[in-house]
Amino acid sequence: METETLLLNMGPVHPSTHGVLRFKLRMDGEIIRDCQIVVGYLHRGTEKFGEMKTYLQFIPYTDRLDYIAAMPNNYAYVKAVEELAGIEVPQRAEYIRVLVMELNRIVNHLVFMGSLLLDLGASTMIMYGFRERENALQLYESLCGARMTFNYIRPGGVREDLPDGFIPKLNEFIKDMEKRIVDYEELVNGNEIFLMRTKNIGVISAEEAINYGMTGPSMRGSGVDHDIRKLEPYSIYQDLDFRACMRREGDSYARYLVRVDEMRESLHILKQIVDTLPEGKTINQRYSFAPNTGAPSAVTSYFPRIFTPPEGEVYSRIEAPKGELGFFVASDGTTKPYRVKIRSPSFCNLVALPKMVVGLKIPDLIAAFGTIDIVLGDVDR
């Protein structure tokens, strides 16, 4: 019997491509013979904006990269600028930065769990995930007025000190989450169908993961112990007690479990920060634009608007929830960067997808793709 392959164009508008991503699939019945990823539908030229805006003006643009977890984007860029200009950061500001970033890691993984389960057809988890996420977003709202696009972290510190009642509410959130994670594990991990759908699906070996440049939880699911918080401790991570979660199997289920474990670790970090949060300034006075009294102020920026770092270039990377997020910033001694290059985790992890799914079926593509955990704003930039 004569058969032919079917060219299936999945996306850019499709329920489970998490935005405007397109797969060009060559299908043999249900089996994927070839998978090409087409990106660029959400390209906004963020890197070019980096050259056109001053150092301070560019911070809000970084929020729009990985909009699920925007705080690490803020931080990664600010960290690069700080290294470029050699700005000292007060200890309290560093603690607050790690606090908001780890909280964002939990938010990101909640959305990850929800959307993965939704992609697999179980629509309840996403509502549970969003319910807990809402509590975290309200914390952010009380902190900086925004729920997703924060523009909170500044060179030399953070924009505002923690508001009154933030720490008690955070404690409540931590307590609640610890119970919820157990619930989620009961709902998801023990589900035979979930195991059938994710075990041995989208397997990628440690070597391949390294070759494809994967990072973050997606790579640690393959048994590569690569966590920038451990390898090149930045901020206050060397003082904190946590472990880089890792699994050896390299399949979708392993990548899922790594993220559940990471939520636990993040909660652990949050608890340590709450216990040891030092008093003091939240922004470097030398770069202050207005006196930092700690009280809410009409002036949102304490950083000089016209700011000229010395000539030079720096690449700085952090462990964002989705993987290694790097900013390359080159300065030519003017008020605007000469070049900003963003190394986004979603893009680099996504590249490994065809390797995972060729020979599998469409439902497996969804299961493997869901566990890579991408955000299209981060892929296209």
Add this chain to the structure above:
Amino acid sequence: MWTGDTMITNPNAYDLIVAILNAIGVYNIILGFFQAQGMEYVLRIIIVLVEVVVVVVFALVTVMFLSWLERKMFAVVQSRYGPMVTGPRGLFQPIADGIKLLGKEDIIPATADRWIFTLAPFIVFVSVLLVFIPLPFGESLILSDLRVGLLYIIAISAITPVSILLAGWASNNKYSLMGAIRAVAQDISYTIPLAITAIAVVVFVGSLSTVDIVNAQQGYWFGVIPKWFIFLQPLGFILFLIACIAEMGRIPFDFQESEQELVAGFFTEYSGMKFAMFFLAEYAHLFAVSGIIVTIFLGGWTGPAIPLIPIQITSLVYFVIKTYAVIFFAMWLRDTVPRVRIDQLLYLGWKIMIPLALLNLLFAAFVVTAGVI
């Protein structure tokens, strides 16, 4: 109802209407009027039409209620409110949805096969409605007690994949086609264990008539355990339930749609009333199949008699309660579990369920031959 078969002795809805008319003393007057004209058959046709209208209206109301119930249950499980605005607790939401769908533009894709594209949703809906004919809603509340009732139900259910394939093929869309192919593969693999487990029950009853099956389940063992086939055939019940959920195409077996993979499966291209037809058929099918499960395994309309209330009413209440219990289970399942993969589903159907169903049939045959029951 006139079935062309004079051997049926179980009373059906036709007899019930005649009995009611007799009770209020008008039947003979009406009959006399029609006999004077020499048109007795017109009266028969009118009574049958009344039955049909009652069943269709019942089906439509049930569908509306079920779609509301589904959304509401989904919401409760997910700690949401669900529909709240239209009517008390959003009860009129299905009506609002229906009006919205009526007002939608009826789009037929340029490359679609117009005739088949238009025909397919109606075939689905009609084939589901036809299942209601031999479904015993209560004592003598049955449209027609066919002697081959169970065979009829399984045969009519087998029409659905044909119409899904028509819909998927006529849409001329790759997602629709894949959804349709999946649906057909699934329906074929699950109709077989469905039929075999049903046969195991038939072995006990010795009749394919749904009323006979229900009657065989009346009474109690040891005075407490009702003589339902679920206790005699626990394995058969589980297999039948799984096969029915697969047949209905609900999560975890909703391959005809597989929203996250195939957009909307075979009805991707449908809009407006044609979409509503698929929607109605889906929920009517849910009720019909749950009714069949109740009839075969959960004692149908049997239950303790309540004095002073006519058995027709109590039996209807028992039937509806049991059916909604099964529906509740199906909805609960949908809220909780992910979808299995199509090859895993076929594996389950062919390599696990069919051998188990055959084993179950063997067991039933042994029990009956040995005369234990």
